[in-house]
Amino acid sequence: MKISLNDVSFGYNGRHVLKNVNMEFETGKIYIVVGKNGSGKTTLLKVVSGLLEAEGTILIDGEPADPLMLRRNVGYVFQNPSSQIIGATVEEDVAFSLEILGIDRDEMQRRIKRVLELVGLSGLEKEDPLNLSGGQKQRLAIASMLARDTHFLAMDEPLSMLDPPSQREISKVIEDLKREGKGIIIATHELEYLEDFDVVLHMRDGTIDFCGSWEAFMDKGFEDVEVPFKWKLWKKFGKESKWEVEDADTFDER
């Protein structure tokens, strides 16, 4: 599936914070959206997810799509997972996101089991979400969206509230979802742990001023994004090599 944005703009109270954006998102790929605070990342994700209605044209596989159609195809995972968690138990929380879809009980149980397995929360079905760690809450928020089985997921800073081990774990979950064929759009400042991503988008002042590979992104150099040391290693030694460099400060990039 492909979602195309043609000259899409959005304004809060008449002030445009997305300006004539043209972009295509495809399933089976991970898109990383970077840019400084206020550049429009969250707004872009909310427009693609149908949570905000924008000006311009949005197409799904070439057909005009309204916000409702976008909501059916793109799940949005909020920046703060706690704001999304409403169930008294882990399984109930996932069930809530399915109830509005009118799915029968057996199918619901199947989906709950599957998504909790996928995000590594099996065994915690009866747990109160409030007792979960930050990483587990983030997994639950992802699981609840996943259960809706949308083709795309838009995730706003899914790694920002996590410690490095949890960032690594959630990155793996996200990469597994890509292998399942989902299209994933992630707004993030944390570039360290995701490895298997496809496209980097850079936003500046409501526009996408770069869209391409991480190599091209590094070549261009953006002053407002700190490129992870790992990318420099990839560039020097190849992405597949597993080089360990002990002293990052003295590493020679050339």
Ligand SMILES: Nc1ncnc2c1ncn2[C@@H]1O[C@H](COP(=O)(O)OP(=O)(O)OP(=O)(O)O)[C@@H](O)[C@H]1O
């Ligand atoms: N509900 C709102 N009402 C008015 N202005 C808003 C609202 N939400 C965001 N904005 C403004 O829109 C612009 C883009 O915000 P957006 O949240 O999309 O940026 P962002 O790149 O996601 O930032 P961050 O990295 O801080 O999350 C900012 O100038 C912001 O102040």
